[in-house]
Amino acid sequence: MYVAVLTFVGFGVGTIFGYLRDFMRAWGLEKRNVAQEREQQKDFVPLYQDFENFYTRNLYMRIRDNWNRPICSVPGPQFDLMERVTDDYNWTFRFTGRTIKNVINMGSYNYLGFAETDPNALKTVTKELQKYGTGICSTRQEMGTLDKHVELENLVAKFLGVEDAMVFGMGFATNSMNIPALVGKANMKQYYPFDGDGMNSLHDIHSRFLPKNLIGDMQSLEKLLRDAIIYGQPRSHRAWKKIIILVEGIYSMEGSIVQLPEIVSLKKKYKAYLYLDEAHSIGAVGATGRGVVEYFGMNPDDVDVLMGTFTKSFGAAGGYIAGKKGLVDFLRAHSHSAVYATSMCPPVAEQIIRAMKCLMGLDGTTQGKTPSLAWLQRVRQLGKNTRYFRRRLHEMGFIIYGNDDSPVVPLLLYMPGKIGAFARRMLEKNIGVVVVGFPATPITESRARFCVSAAHTREMLDTVLNALDELGDFLHLKYSRYSKSSHPELYEETLFEFED
Amino acid sequence: MAAAASVGQQWVLVEMVQAFYEAPAYHLILEGILILWIIRLIFSKTYKLQERSDLTPKEKEELIEEWQPEPLVPPVSKDHPALNYNIVSGPPTHKIIVNGKECINFASFNFLGLLDNEKVKSAAQASLKKYGVGTCGPRGFYGTFDVHLELEDRLAKFMRTEEAIIYSYGFATIASAIPAYSKRGDIVFVDEAACFAIQKGLQASRSNIKLFKHNDMTDLERLLKEQETEDQKNPRKARVTRRFIVVEGLYMNTGDICPLPELIDDIDLISANMENSLASIGGFCCGRSFIIDHQRLSGQGYCFSASLPPLLAAAAIEALNIMEDNPDIFHTLRAKCERIHRALQGISGLNVVGESFSPALHLRLEDSYGSRENDVKLLKKIVDYCINRGIALTQARYLDKEEKYLPSPSIRVVVTVEQTEEELDRAASLIKEAAQSVLN
Numbered sequence: 001m002y003v004a005v006l007t008f009v010g011f012g013v014g015t016i017f018g019y020l021r022d023f024m025r026a027w028g029l030e031k032r033n034v035a036q037e038r039e040q041q042k043d044f045v046p047l048y049q050d051f052e053n054f055y056t057r058n059l060y061m062r063i064r065d066n067w068n069r070p071i072c073s074v075p076g077p078q079f080d081l082m083e084r085v086t087d088d089y090n091w092t093f094r095f096t097g098r099t100i101k102n103v104i105n106m107g108s109y110n111y112l113g114f115a116e117t118d119p120n121a122l123k124t125v126t127k128e129l130q131k132y133g134t135g136i137c138s139t140r141q142e143m144g145t146l147d148k149h150v151e152l153e154n155l156v157a158k159f160l161g162v163e164d165a166m167v168f169g170m171g172f173a174t175n176s177m178n179i180p181a182l183v184g185k186a187n188m189k190q191y192y193p194f195d196g197d198g199m200n201s202l203h204d205i206h207s208r209f210l211p212k213n214l215i216g217d218m219q220s221l222e223k224l225l226r227d228a229i230i231y232g233q234p235r236s237h238r239a240w241k242k243i244i245i246l247v248e249g250i251y252s253m254e255g256s257i258v259q260l261p262e263i264v265s266l267k268k269k270y271k272a273y274l275y276l277d278e279a280h281s282i283g284a285v286g287a288t289g290r291g292v293v294e295y296f297g298m299n300p301d302d303v304d305v306l307m308g309t310f311t312k313s314f315g316a317a318g319g320y321i322a323g324k325k326g327l328v329d330f331l332r333a334h335s336h337s338a339v340y341a342t343s344m345c346p347p348v349a350e351q352i353i354r355a356m357k358c359l360m361g362l363d364g365t366t367q368g369k370t371p372s373l374a375w376l377q378r379v380r381q382l383g384k385n386t387r388y389f390r391r392r393l394h395e396m397g398f399i400i401y402g403n404d405d406s407p408v409v410p411l412l413l414y415m416p417g418k419i420g421a422f423a424r425r426m427l428e429k430n431i432g433v434v435v436v437g438f439p440a441t442p443i444t445e446s447r448a449r450f451c452v453s454a455a456h457t458r459e460m461l462d463t464v465l466n467a468l469d470e471l472g473d474f475l476h477l478k479y480s481r482y483s484k485s486s487h488p489e490l491y492e493e494t495l496f497e498f499e500d
Numbered sequence: 501m502a503a504a505a506s507v508g509q510q511w512v513l514v515e516m517v518q519a520f521y522e523a524p525a526y527h528l529i530l531e532g533i534l535i536l537w538i539i540r541l542i543f544s545k546t547y548k549l550q551e552r553s554d555l556t557p558k559e560k561e562e563l564i565e566e567w568q569p570e571p572l573v574p575p576v577s578k579d580h581p582a583l584n585y586n587i588v589s590g591p592p593t594h595k596i597i598v599n600g601k602e603c604i605n606f607a608s609f610n611f612l613g614l615l616d617n618e619k620v621k622s623a624a625q626a627s628l629k630k631y632g633v634g635t636c637g638p639r640g641f642y643g644t645f646d647v648h649l650e651l652e653d654r655l656a657k658f659m660r661t662e663e664a665i666i667y668s669y670g671f672a673t674i675a676s677a678i679p680a681y682s683k684r685g686d687i688v689f690v691d692e693a694a695c696f697a698i699q700k701g702l703q704a705s706r707s708n709i710k711l712f713k714h715n716d717m718t719d720l721e722r723l724l725k726e727q728e729t730e731d732q733k734n735p736r737k738a739r740v741t742r743r744f745i746v747v748e749g750l751y752m753n754t755g756d757i758c759p760l761p762e763l764i765d766d767i768d769l770i771s772a773n774m775e776n777s778l779a780s781i782g783g784f785c786c787g788r789s790f791i792i793d794h795q796r797l798s799g800q801g802y803c804f805s806a807s808l809p810p811l812l813a814a815a816a817i818e819a820l821n822i823m824e825d826n827p828d829i830f831h832t833l834r835a836k837c838e839r840i841h842r843a844l845q846g847i848s849g850l851n852v853v854g855e856s857f858s859p860a861l862h863l864r865l866e867d868s869y870g871s872r873e874n875d876v877k878l879l880k881k882i883v884d885y886c887i888n889r890g891i892a893l894t895q896a897r898y899l900d901k902e903e904k905y906l907p908s909p910s911i912r913v914v915v916t917v918e919q920t921e922e923e924l925d926r927a928a929s930l931i932k933e934a935a936q937s938v939l940n
Contacts, residue, residue: 056797060797067640067641068639068640068644068796069642069644070644070645070646070648070649071642071644071645071646072645072646073630073631074630074631074632075631075632075634075635075636075637075642075643076632079642082646105642107637107641107642108635108636108637108641108642108643109636109637109806110636114634115632115633115634115636116632117628117629117630117631117632119629122628122629122632122633125628125633126625126628129621129624129625129628129811130621130625131590131591132590132591133591133593133615133616133617133620133621133779134615134620134621134624134779134780134781134811134812134815135610135614135615135775135778135779135780135781135815136592136608136775136781137592137608137609137610137615137775137776137779138592138607138608138609138894139897140585141585141897142607142894142895142896142897142912143586143588143592143596143598143605143607143608143892143894144588144592144608145585145586145587145588146587146588146589146590146591146592147587147588147589147590150587169669169781170668170669170671170672170805171805171806172669172672172800172801172804172805172806173669173671173672173801173805176672176675177671182572182573226560226564229563229564229567230555230560230563230564239567240569241569241570242569242570242572243569244572270564271567271568271569272569273569273572304572305572309806310634311634311635311636311806312636314634315632315633315634315636316633316634316809317633317634317635317668317806317808317809326573326575326576327572327573329576329580329583330573330574330575330576331573332576332583332585333576333580333583334576334899336671336696336700336899336902337671339696339897339898339899340671340695340696340697340899341669341670341671341697342669342670342671342775342781345781345812346591347624347628347633347811348633348634348809351633351634432642434641434642
């Protein structure tokens with residue numbers, strides 16, 4: 001309770017200082033550091049509303065150095081950061097030219113560790129790059145469908161266990177360009193709480209958001225569905241043509257896994273369609289990395305539209321939509337992306353192909369163990385790392401959100417002042433973390449988000465955990481009221497080691 | 501003691517009554533009304549707004565049982581042109597293998613021929629060795645690489661502006677840039693023939709859109725004057741409504757250029773696509789820092805999407821190098837465009853649409869043959885005729901139902917720097933032949 005109060009106090013103080021600074025700037029007492037309107041355009045209506053930018057100017061600017069940190073190496077389990085300093089309190093940055101080497105990477109979405117530069121692993125990608133070049137210069141429907149795309153689509157369909165799939169050049173665009181193709185004016189969508197990307201292009205479509213604190217609340221979803229069917233469209237009361245439920249596999253800000261079995265049973269009962277966005281969960285959950293459908297042991301046919309991206313677990317770029325052949329044919333003909341946007345570039349497609357083959361055991365690469373287990377090693381390592389990391393954090397007394405099996409671990413910081421302090425001190429200890437605040441999260445729930453990777457070794461995780469322990473005590477981050485276990489060593493041995 | 505207490509109470513009572521008499525009348529009336537209101541609220545029944553409870557639970561169940569949704573997607577006929585697309589084996593370079601036949605490529609937007617350039621490829625290879633393939637994160641969360649910063653710098657210098665911002669997908673560039681500035685209630689004047697990406701950006705911004713006739717400056721002026729009179733009627737609203745003009749440099753749908761000098765003396769924002777000439781993927785916006793900086797926090801496609809893979813950024817940088825070192829390729833390209841533009845004139849049945857120096861032309865049917873479907877079928881026959889004889893062409897594709905001003909069906913002819921003069925002439929004569937055999 002007191003935490004919430006102090007958080008608001010923190011924001012309040014920041015706001016007051018913000019007003020003070022604005023006042024001083026307006027009266028010329030303080031230098032204006034942000035770029036200004038041109039003289040000739042001073043009579044135009046201002047481009048940005050003053051108040052819209054209040055938050056950016058005054059609160060965000062103070063801790064801006066924690067975001068957009070440039071790196072200069074592969075985003076693997078460790079990376080090199082470019083050192084940058086600011087002489088004027090974050091208004092501008094200057095690179096010193098030095099790099100901070102071997103910073104442990106807890107921020108990149110590198111779940112299965114496919115972001116690597118091992119020449120052996122990248123052999124096929126190098127070959128394809130040499131053969132195909134980097135661009136396509138055409139759209140899918142014109143001259144842009146290469147044999148590589150056909151190969152990739154067949155592989156994706158096989159991987160997921162569905163009839164057909166279609167791939168797109170960009171993950172964000174996959175949602176923003178295909179959902180409008182699937183739904184029109186007289187359709188309704190039920191948005192299950194969504195942190196996701198690409199949803200902003202949905203305007204004429206009647207959609208209902210379920211607020212974030214209702215993740216897992218099946219009763220509200222059921223009530224919304226019933227109301228939709230019974231009362232029909234607002235004002236005219238005509239029946240809706242279709243109802244689509246949009247959910248994410250893993251919610252990236254909460255770390256929780258969707259409750260697929262309940263949603264599928266609801267969808268069957270009320271004859272709605274289900275659209276599952278597995279941006280974070282494909283490759284990262286499930287016994288063989290096939291996502292939440294496998295994690296819950298369900299049939300992929302139950303989900304009408306399976307969507308996912310290749311940016312996260314596969315270390316490439318792009319997205320896919322998979323499902324029945326009729327659906328994919330429709331998208332080939334009517335998706336905005338197929339007609340107007342360039343197709344995926346071949347070396348990136350090859351990277352996805354090799355990653356998927358590795359996961360499916362279709363190539364002969366060994367990862368150091370016997371061939372039959374090798375292809376699962378990454379998925380298992382990720383599972384082990386996730387469970388270990390989460391358990392230790394819990395024991396230390398931090399508040400973390402999310403399901404125990406999800407590799408996205410949000411650690412609550414709450415107070416705005418701690419956001420900056422946490423990220424900077426972790427960087428001093430050579431660990432790179434991601435912190436998020438308002439507006440990506442609710443105003444009182446700023447957090448640090450860790451992404452566990454299969455490429456992290458036990459030592460790296462231990463380094464991070466020790467640093468967190470120290471910092472947690474220093475910044476008073478251990479809010480959890482659960483008492484710490486005094487015998488951590490008892491769990492470790494029995495639960496994890498036997499899987500080797 | 502009790503007596504003293506009761507006397508004390510009496511005193512308080514007297515004071516209270518005195519206060520009543522001394523208070524001004526309006527004060528008493530106000531208090532009286534408030535008290536009555538509170539009493540009413542306490543005793544009135546609360547009612548739920550949602551419960552239009554004229555339906556019994558049994559009726560509700562019946563409604564749910566009976567409701568049948570439409571199928572998720574309508575069935576697509578087997579001979580929809582999109583399902584019988586051309587498959588390219590191997591890279592889509594100058595000599596392209598379409599559906600198994602080897603052709604000269606007149607269909608991919610590879611204007612400067614950089615798709616196959618060795619220098620570009622080796623720059624990409626070097627980047628691949630250093631960074632791997634993907635960036636595994638959006639720009640804000642360790643997805644910013646030094647190659648991205650370098651590319652933005654180079655683009656800003658090349659375009660002679662203060663700053664540039666790159667996006668990882670061409671379509672998303674303009675579709676995210678427009679809604680970052682123009683919100684509900686603002687006014688955007690846009691050309692009719694704007695491409696689909698611009699239309700989507702405008703839709704996302706929820707602003708008032710005023711279309712002016714393609715390249716018609718007098719029409720634009722008329723609309724602006726109309727707006728001015730509106731403003732004078734309502735000056736308060738006018739003070740907070742922002743106004744934007746959106747035009748395309750080289751219109752993809754018509755192949756001509758907007759009359760820039762007549763339009764404006766200085767441009768605020770230039771948005772471009774790296775997927776064509778720069779043989780990479782992605783797009784960028786450039787302009788003054790004041791404007792571009794805003795997109796870093798509010799451009800949807802920038803903040804919420806993974807950044808451009810570094811090998812593509814390195815390829816784009818190398819392509820920029822080549823463009824800066826060899827400025828004469830632009831002259832060569834222009835000469836070739838004019839050559840083919842001349843050669844394609846006078847084909848009976850087909851009109852050439854586009855400026856003479858535009859590297860992407862449209863060939864439209866002179867008269868329609870009934871319906872759009874028939875036109876499309878005829879054009880497909882011409883295209884197939886050409887592919888079978890070694891020239892790869894394609895039809896320009898649109899989403900028929902979604903476009904605001906659907907252009908007529910056409911064949912796209914793309915000129916690249918790699919095509920020799922002999923090939924250009926051969927293509928022109930082949931198209932003439934095809935038109936004659938199909939349309940007569």
